[in-house]
Ligand SMILES: Nc1ncnc2c1ncn2[C@@H]1O[C@H](COP(=O)(O)OP(=O)(O)O)[C@@H](O)[C@H]1O
């Protein structure tokens with residue numbers, strides 16, 4: 177009996193992964209065939225990209241500031257506070273900018289997508305959509321996927337910049353560096369591989385954010401209560417997936433000798 | 436358990452030649468995670484006829500409607516719409532068949548992010564209609580039919596329950612379906628509002644000849660549809676016989692689902708005169 181239910185559990189998980197993969201390839205394939213829902217995609221870009229701007233920029237600014245504060249303590253014991261710009265820039269661009277932006281957006285967007293699609297599912301709006309001749313994957317999933325993929329890299333660039341700004345403010349007020357000293361050190365430290373690394377990650381993260389949100393929304397079970405559950409699962413799922421992707425992508429880049 | 440299937444075959448009566456039923460289920464079974472929901476269900480809905488589907492909550496009525504639209508696939512058996520079996524069809528192949536059908540879901544299932552106008556226009560836009568004048572003309576026409584032309588710019592959240600059902604009817608009929616499916620269209624409505632919904636259902640059936648399948652728990656509604664027909668002159672329901680028609684009950688059939696099985700399928704006379712205790716309890 178126990179063995180059987182474990183068997184069933186594993187079978188269900190394997191099926192879910194299989195289904196997710198199929199749904200990933202379908203959503204990408206839909207980019208190349210009509211009908212495409214352009215207006216829906218633009219609306220989603222506004223919601224996802226523009227809507228996330230305040231929280232993403234605020235987080236970046238404060239993290240950049242804190243990073244400068246913390247490293248300033250260490251660096252000042254060696255008398256190397258001139259390196260502040262470099263530390264902040266490298267950490268932001270390589271790792272903290274992409275990761276933090278993705279996690280913040282996952283908190284806002286994966287949950288939003290899951291609850292929106294989940295409520296549509298339990299109120300039979302998705303059935304209604306299909307009855308009226310629409311493929312919900314095209315109408316709901318693809319626009320959210322494209323919008324997230326298009327906006328997350330831009331948000332990441334802004335987040336990197338605001339992080340460095342936060343670092344600059346602290347460096348100038350606490351470490352008494354001049355603005356030129358800080359930005360020189362920051363910009364000289366950045367090499368193309370840092371920038372490429374930092375700007376390719378958001379594409380993977382964006383796919384995780386949108387598809388995990390849609391997946392849990394479309395698999396909502398049991399009424400309004402289920403919508404709440406789907407929302408939580410979507411955020412947790414997206415965040416875990418982002419962290420895993422971050423780790424393995426970094427490992428991968430190192431393995432191929434990228435840096 | 437014996438199922439009580441009416442003797443008469445609907446389409447063959449009075450020498451009327453057999454025509455393709457609008458909807459036919461042949462030995463359909465469906466389980467969800469090993470729990471059987473429908474078991475060997477068969478019935479027909481003749482073109483222009485009315486089928487009233489009765490059953491307690493959870494007896495599989497909504498699932499049955501979704502099977503007819505191809506939103507769910509049966510584990511076994513066939514679902515035929517206008518004679519075409521939709522069980523082997525892929526989602527995109529189902530779209531032309533779904534064009535023939537309109538459905539009103541239990542709570543209306545209006546798209547809450549879209550205005551009434553956009554909800555009703557939805558199908559036209561999906562079908563590639565670009566001419567905004569054409570769209571507006573048609574949207575106004577069907578909203579006038581359900582007497583809600585003044586709500587054009589409202590959002591679904593601003594409407595009452597009865598109005599939402601009526602907008603949902605308008606959305607379903609915008610591209611002239613020949614088959615209408617209603618899932619508990621009067622549930623949770625006061626008797627007056629429920630009556631306006633029944634009048635609309637009868638009007639579509641009697642004026643436009645739409646084949647009608649209505650799920651309901653309210654037996655009163657079922658008998659209104661069986662005993663009355665819509666008179667365009669009086670713009671109201673009149674007793675079926677008084678209109679000179681051959682009697683509506685002739686084409687109104689009843690299907691009672693019980694624990695996923697067809698417990699009864701037959702005419703009004705057959706259901707009202709049947710001594711079966713479960714039916715008696717249901718009709719009480
Ligand atoms: N998508 C689904 N997944 C699993 N079980 C379902 C699903 N849809 C319906 N059911 C189950 O099927 C049974 C019949 O449901 P339904 O057709 O909605 O009943 P009703 O007659 O009240 O409309 C219920 O027990 C319900 O829990």
Ligand SMILES: [Mg+2]
Nearest residue numbers: 496497541618
């Ligand atoms: Mg139901």
